[in-house]
Amino acid sequence: MVEKKKYLYGPVPSRRLGRSLGIDVVPFKVCTLDCVYCQLGGTTQKTLRRGDFVPVEAILAELRDKLAEGLEADFITIGGSGEPTLNSRLGELIDGIKKITNIPVAILTNGTLLCKQDVRADCAKADVVLPSLDAGDEQAFQRINRPHPGLSIEELISGLCAFRKEFTGRIWLEVFIIEGFNTDNEQIAKIKSAIGRIRPDKVQLNTAVRPTAEPGIKSLDAKKLQAIAEKLGENCEVIADFALPHQTRQVGDKAEALLSMLKRRPCSLSDICSALGMSRNEALKYIVFLQQHGGLDSERKGGITFFKAN
Numbered sequence: 001m002v003e004k005k006k007y008l009y010g011p012v013p014s015r016r017l018g019r020s021l022g023i024d025v026v027p028f029k030v031c032t033l034d035c036v037y038c039q040l041g042g043t044t045q046k047t048l049r050r051g052d053f054v055p056v057e058a059i060l061a062e063l064r065d066k067l068a069e070g071l072e073a074d075f076i077t078i079g080g081s082g083e084p085t086l087n088s089r090l091g092e093l094i095d096g097i098k099k100i101t102n103i104p105v106a107i108l109t110n111g112t113l114l115c116k117q118d119v120r121a122d123c124a125k126a127d128v129v130l131p132s133l134d135a136g137d138e139q140a141f142q143r144i145n146r147p148h149p150g151l152s153i154e155e156l157i158s159g160l161c162a163f164r165k166e167f168t169g170r171i172w173l174e175v176f177i178i179e180g181f182n183t184d185n186e187q188i189a190k191i192k193s194a195i196g197r198i199r200p201d202k203v204q205l206n207t208a209v210r211p212t213a214e215p216g217i218k219s220l221d222a223k224k225l226q227a228i229a230e231k232l233g234e235n236c237e238v239i240a241d242f243a244l245p246h247q248t249r250q251v252g253d254k255a256e257a258l259l260s261m262l263k264r265r266p267c268s269l270s271d272i273c274s275a276l277g278m279s280r281n282e283a284l285k286y287i288v289f290l291q292q293h294g295g296l297d298s299e300r301k302g303g304i305t306f307f308k309a310n
Helices: 056-068 090-100 117-123 138-145 153-166 185-198 222-232 254-264 269-276 280-292
Strands: 008-014 018-024 075-079 105-108 128-130 170-176 202-206 236-238 296-301 304-309
Touching (some): 008 056, 008 269, 075 090, 090 105, 117 153, 138 153, 153 170, 153 185, 202 222, 222 236, 254 269, 269 280, 280 296
Parallel strands (some): 105 128, 128 170, 170 202
Antiparallel strands (some): 008 018
């Protein structure tokens, strides 16, 4: 099966961004971190060096085609299979997107390179930046995020603080909560202190609802997450499960769209139905077809089956 779209995927259902059209701008799992909870698996190349990984012109050509097909999306989200700020042409890409559509641009980033002025300048072109902070001290940072040796938790926090001073758009800070890693009172207090320095517009608590890079990563239930959210302050919210109104969406080649989406993130049957406008029976038909042709694996997490591309 030949994919028509090499760099774009979705729109996919996002608990934070609604219907999100994703753009992949780095090769698979090229990242500055190797987080234990990553839904994509372990990092294959851990680096701090930015590079020209993908052709901006080809991405924009795909986006023009998608817009011509009648794209409906709440955000165009730069993220995908690794750390997007490692792409040295990130700012150029955002400029190009804004010339051809008014759909707002979001960046999903771990925030580790915001200590660099050129990265801050590129990210400042976006409408919303969604960085991460999962630890309040170096020990937890090393245990949860397993960073490149050239990174420290203070450098991450300082970079986020510098970006806040320069960026006039919205910062939605994600904190990924893992039972036994960053749930004790001392760690929560340190994270709260860092949040006070960073001053994001929102703090969004997440937990492991999908298969993770390392086994044994435990999620928290809604009640525990809400209790932590209250400790972190009034602008902190628990990210709710995404729910899309029942509508019929037209998708060209749905099997291709499904495979493209599952290469970037594991999805449940409900996720697939929401993203591609399919009934459960129709979605199952494509899932079975791709499984029979060796294209999909499945894994259960929290009593839910998630499908992912091989």
